[in-house]
């Protein structure tokens with residue numbers, strides 16, 4: 001079962017932390033391990049996001065240094081939000097560089113997000129619900145086997161953030177492998193190359209789904225199948241976790257099935273960790289799935305072309 005590994009201060013072996021988190025465990029930090037001014041937290045707690053049509057989280061994109069879904073904010077509040085999320089993103093990155101150094105060399109800093117909504121009773125369509133167990137997969141950003149590492153912070157002054165987790169990836173496959181078809185191996189024949197050239201061209205036009213590897217296709221199907229399977233949601237083994245005000249936690253959310261049942265006001269920063277930076281790549285969802293299916297699920301040529309953008 002999943003363990004919560006509490007880290008009070010730096011100093012233990014980073015390899016051990018990588019090992020724990022790659023085994024599907026949760027790294028837990030009782031206090032925010034970097035400076036976070038009280039006034040910035042107070043500003044975030046005042047945000048209601050009522051003007052936003054889709055009630056989406058506010059996202060910060062580090063490569064563009066821009067926030068999205070900020071329609072409800074005036075100019076000066078928008079600038080303040082952007083500064084706070086940039087600080088958070090920078091602080092999480094330098095902190096994790098210190099405790100998970102094997103990842104820092106090759107990681108891609110993905111989005112940070114501010115989640116101002118109460119998760120309990122949130123009215124979302126099934127595939128978008130956070131309170132159903134799932135593993136994360138990105139429809140518009142194909143990963144080609146790179147891992148989704150997420151660092152969360154509960155900034156709510158009173159309320160715990162309540163999570164439930166179930167099986168890690170290998171256990172999930174036992175339940176779902178018969179129900180979801182695994183895509184066929186990547187082909188490096190001339191025909192395969194021609195198809196890849198076509199996909200790449202469509203990808204350039206902005207159709208992200210054409211740049212998905214067979215692995216990405218499977219992970220999206222798994223995400224949907226889990227949320228849509230009422231029997232699994234009801235009967236699977238569950239662990240409950242309370243993350244108190246002011247605490248942080250990190251987890252590979254593409255591996256450990258998770259759901260947020262209750263809680264409001266959280267921050268999160270995502271990192272994409274390539275296979276080559278992992279301490280135990282053989283435990284990654286990609287390797288576990290390739291072993292179980294005997295298929296070759298990452299298109300190395302498409303990956304190379306995609307990264308040359």
Ligand code: CO
Pocket residue numbers: 134135136253258
């Ligand atoms: Co998730």
